[in-house]
Amino acid sequence: MSDKISSDKIPVTVLTGYLGAGKTTLLNRILSEEHGRKYAVIVNEFGEIGIDNDLVVGADEEVFEMNNGCICCTVRGDLIRIIEGLVKRRGKFDAIIVETTGLADPAPVAQTFFVDQDVAARTKLDAVVTVADAKWLSERLKDAPEAKNQIAFADVILLNKTDLVTPEELEEVVGRIRAINPYARLHKTQRAAVPLAEVLERNAFDLDRILTLEPAFLEEDDHDGHDHHHHDHEHGENCGCGHDHHHEHEHAHGHHHHGGLKHYHDEHMQSVSIVIPGDVNPDRFLPWVNDLVQRDGPNILRSKGILSFRGEPRRFVFQGVHMIIEGDLQREWKPDEKRDSRIVFIGRDLDEKAIREGFLACAA
């Protein structure tokens, strides 16, 4: 759309991208850079225990967590309430960034800024920014409809992790992205390094383009947080979606309808979150987690944790995407912070019992 951001509307950037693509890396870059702007950040995480929000830098930024479901279905009501709260405190910040879970379909999130009248009157969707993992995107386009929708809806795409692929592989992924979305601005990045002006306050969201993709985009939503229609799917036990769970396991992707808007969701994704209320022993934990991701890496799409090691004043943070894991000691535990050890694994067909027992055996 060509209309200018009217000065009384708060610009909103929706940051999306599949599990582990680099959304938090980009967010931290935005929040750490000297730009003289103040952002309110809303983070939605898949899995019950908040880890992501704890990994977002900038203690003076306001970070709102939404952990009890997926932003595109059950917690949309929360999103609306948080935004309405923020709008009342206008002037304390310049813009809003919403980081969705890797499993969110961006369409219903973007739709919120048009069909909810109060939100639409006060905010302006500036752009959908999608971070894509150069190494894994092609695989996900085959088995995860959300990943495809994240690309289709993007106004700006960061094709990240270019260090993990060859130039030929990179061009192949670019071709796949372009076949889905020829319009978005595309940046090839490492560690989501991109000039922020390429990402923020671009006034890039193009409603006309979205309406050709999703003719029902502006249809009034019947959604009240619970009551959308479910079609041909069952939820996995730990899908985190917040709906009634049935114990059947059909291997198909489901979609919900929000008003007339189709909404894809991977119903087989599970998350296993475990907390040890104290220290873990690194000599047990590190070999265990390495073995686990080497063995089950294809099914473990994402893993992360914040751990307390005995006698170590700093938090150990580990992050994994399939079998690639990284870990390091980061900031010190704060005096008033509870020193516990939390991990989450997100994937398909996870052996929850074995993972739980394995982690608990790492307690110091």
Ligand SMILES: Nc1nc2c(ncn2[C@@H]2O[C@H](COP(=O)(O)OP(=O)(O)OP(=O)(O)O)[C@@H](O)[C@H]2O)c(=O)[nH]1
């Ligand atoms: N090799 C490599 N690793 C990267 C790059 N960008 C990010 N990572 C790593 O990829 C992992 C996931 O990055 P995040 O920024 O947490 O990804 P995310 O999209 O926020 O993940 P979820 O919110 O869990 O979906 C971390 O271990 C990052 O350090 C990159 O360009 N190259």
